[in-house]
Amino acid sequence: MTPLSAPRALAGVALVLGVLAAFAGGPGREHPGDSTASTPATAAAQRDADAVTAIDLAQWIRARRPGLQVIDLRAADQFGDYHVPSARNAPGAALDSLRIAVEDTIVLYSESSDQAARAAKLLRGRGYPDAHFLHGGLAAWIEQVMNPILADDASPVAKAEFQRLAELSRYFGGVPRAGVAAGRPPAPATSVPDAVVRLRGRGC
Amino acid sequence: MSLPLDSYFTGGQALAVALAIGVAFGWALERSGLGSARKLVGQFYLTDLTVFKVLFTAIVTAMLGTFWLARLGLLDLSRVYVPETHLVPQLTGGLVFGAGFALAGLCPGTSCVAAATGRIDGALVAIGMLCGVLATGLSFTSWRDFYDSGNRGTWTLPELLHLPYGVVVAGVVALALAGFRAAEWVERRS
């Protein structure tokens, strides 16, 4: 019998772990800190609501929600400058060319709510029940996800909430800012190019 | 404390980690002989399939490690960055890259190992790489539309094949082990 060499041992271990993996089921989506709705009731409620907040969308993207399709309705060059991570481009709401399935959770967005809201309504009419639009559009995404602000005089509850939000923001390469002095108007919502500049490089 | 740990690092600490991981990466590449163009091109002439063996052993190792750490609830997969799929640019870019790879005899990472161990051809590959990227960037507007095309976002094999993650993992392991057997046979023949 051939002696057990390191490569053979490795191959044996890989085989065992591989076969077990086939029967192990997938890694659960539930994990510490994940607040994505997972009960049937809340899921249904989410499905009925047309509008989706930027934070919800961010959590869905991060949790790699199955069947999630994020569609950017703006022009191609705007899309190229910056888009919500994982979004696909359908300029002028040219939705026919996109591959979307009826079971998919579709979130449409444009610069603000209007165009996307109309497109979502259109899709629902065409038999896509899980079509939504991003409330507040890309501007809301940049303001709430990419550049969330915590005022100095925030309550402890708000502070705790901000910590979770800051973690989410950093995941997308955002820049959360705490310690904005009370009474001073918050810094103006950053423009898209600024958001691009702050994107954490994720190259290969 | 949950994995990955990146949220615990400052920017400077992350760069120190980068350096440390890089040292281990370069060490492993040199140990396997992939810092030598002469050895590496054996892959393309089917005389020395080290590239295939090292690459796929590494893929299987990291893939199994990732799957099981996630399955055991230790690793938060959603916080691990998965490269997005841009189908046509990656298919085309791959073909072009492969052609360059055969010409150079080294890839970008191994060229740095080669250069660091005294191989002047390695240094030239790295310099050529820099020039190529620079030229591509300077002429970027010509490629931009093509570059942006085919964006499928994050798209994994389990999603493509409509199979559970674990089943795909098992399939890749099986494929790799069969490949290693075949590789040994091919090398013995040459």
Add this chain to the structure above:
Amino acid sequence: MSAPRAAHADGRPYANPYVAGFGLGLVLLAAFVVMGRGLGASGAFASAASGLAAAAAPTAAAANPFFARYLGQAGGPWRDWLLFEIAGVALGGFLSAWLAGRLRREVERGRGVSPAARLTIAFTGGAVMGFGAVLARGCTSGQALTGGALLSVGSWAFMITAFAGAYLVAPMLKRAWR
């Protein structure tokens, strides 16, 4: 006549490829677990190229959509994670070769080609890889290795076409490696 099995440089023999590959896989896994990202190489070259472009022509570089992405990173292009990683790669390669007695200043080539020709081809190959890596958003380290382990469709597509491209071109250079 098949190309001779590549001899290792004077010094200790190379490690078993499966063992070395296992080590490499652990390094990749460590990157996932510690940093939430994988390895890479071509991104470092892109950052460096952006930095050089900005040094030469700051406003033009910032207006270039490709360079702008790398220029806009926190800390600028010279504090890119991959740049530090690739510096480590060079250092690690050096240390490994040094300890194994495999350091050697030479132009690695076959008997069928002069050093000058080999260097020219090497540079050209590097440049072509640069173009391909930009389009593909990575190279063997970032796409094949990292994306492969994470089962990304685009990465596997890249891996397959990269090997295909190499096998298509390699026969033309067979004489160079004899």
